[in-house]
Amino acid sequence: MSEGSRRTVTFQAPRTVEVVSDSVPDPGAGEVRVRTLMTAVSPGTERLLYQGDAPSTLQADTEIDSLSGDLEFPLTYGYSAVGRVEKCGTGVAHRWTGQRVFAFQPHTSHFITTPAQLIPLPEEVSVADGAMIPNVETAVNLVMDGRPMMGERVAVFGQGVVGLLTTALLSRHPVACYTIEPLSARRRLSAEWGADRSFDPAEDWDLLLDVLNVSASASQIENNDFEGADLVYELTGTPSVLDDAISVTGFDGRVVIGSWYGKKDASLQLGGRFHRSRIQLKSSQVSTVDPNYQGRWTKSRRMSVVLNVLASLQPGDLVTESRPVEEAPSIYRRLDMKEQKILQPVFRYK
Template identity: 50%
Template sequence: MDRQSLYFVRPGETELRTTTFEPADDEVIVETQISAVNAGTELLIHRGEAPIDLQADETIDALDGDLSFPLRYGYAAVGEVIATGNAVTEDWRGQRVFAFNPHESRFAAQPATLVPVPDNVSSETAAMLSSAETATSLVLDGRPRLGERVIVFGAGVIGLCTIGVLSDFPLERLVAVDPITDRREHALRMGADEAITPDEATDNVCEGAADGADLVYELSGRPEALDDAISSTGYDSRVVVGSWYGTKQPTLDLGTNFHRDRVTIESSQVSTLSPESRGRWTKTRRLNTALDRLQALPIESLITHQIPFADAPSAYRLLDESQSPLQVLLTYP
């Protein structure tokens, strides 16, 4: 069966290619309606800033090989099941589903890897499930506590979803840091108590404002922001790094205050569960929690552009050249 697939072919260039796939008896065929561009990772790939010898994602069956060009990528597709294999019940036919699948017009998948989309959730909202899951994972890893001061560096889609989840916690203060005015305004609508620029965050530190944060998230994708995140902490605080910098190298000032204040820096990556959570949490439980959060947050307000799949290369040029987009969706005829 033929389909159109989006390929990253070299730095700064994507193209649509006709590919062929053969569904197995235990798979269904999904006709794609919407797919979400996850700007952080996908822009690193688009720009050639991802390590090419790294596996695409061993936890997602639809992604194979490494990150060397040319490659298919993406992991947030919503579509309708149009056919079922001989070993799959007909009940799946006609269902709307979410899949961790690259950008392409149709694909085959085992039902166990699909998430049925509730009737009251639009396809546009459902396409952002992976972002809600990442935000859920970040909050689980950060373990916010009653009355804590929390700062989120980076108000892109992941940062805003994380702010939305954190806003339900009884925190003392939830602060968003981002250089873009529109994103700071979105952060306030998602539940932040305050939204400031990186310069304002640095000024607060220099002036000794408050006692530093208890929990800081670095979600900007900017290596230089990690130093600012560490500088904004207080005694015995935690910095959770959800950004992936690819081949970009951060330069850190791990001076006296970092050591004397016993600051902890932790990584967070949605493909695995943290060791502290594995006794009680599974990926299924986390995904179900994310689906619940997805329905509770004003997630569609983050969608700024919908671009036809046939014009997909323009979506990456837009993201690469402009600061205005938040969530870009690809739409399929």
């Protein structure tokens, strides 16, 4: 072990987070040590972890080596780190030293990995933009899974970070994109990031139904004369909203579920129009590529799309809280309280 102190965010128990210190490790043969500059918090997922609402027996992520364990406490988590390679083990090319990189790693000030697990970041890419790579990848995956077609009506429930980025990517397609979000500040952001119109679900529901040409008369239900949205995304993390998403979806429409509900149940009303609607419900999670695409698409190809849109998308603009990692417990408490002004927190490391 080398001299120095490594700081790691650790979920010790429900609603108990500590920043734990230990020695900074040295890289072995074929490995590098990265000194972290910034890690991004996944607000929805990490709120679930903090609250103890994530299934403890579920593997954190089978596709990410650094998250190979389950979600039993105590655990470390996080999958978005930007840093610089500060030391190379034997057998690693010296050109890696000093290289700014992205890696799927938990919230920690130093980590050991191999060059194959790193994505070099050009200096013109800001640290904040680099830290948002997983959120952009998730949005790219959601759009791919939804398969938007020219002229379709698309509704996106939830304008958190992933919802906003999904809206921004959908706005690059020739579709009508409508968003549904209860927080006024996020509705304003939604318009800035490409929504044709953003609705308050409490105040504007009837207006949304009119815009989507949704009708629920008995004769129209019987004849499937119900336009509605062609494609709907449920990205709120709130199980009850899935029923609302289904209710505005038209005949043979698609509902893409990007939320992770953890242990929370989703109660759905499927005995009425849904029974004859041929609506498709699809789970979407970024760890894998849709099997229908796997003949031509790999995770590496999808990541190349992410890196290509970073400069024009500038997702780092969505960061609202940039705090020293020592303040992690406070950030999770504020997420738990659903403090409205927290959209995207990141941790900084000295």
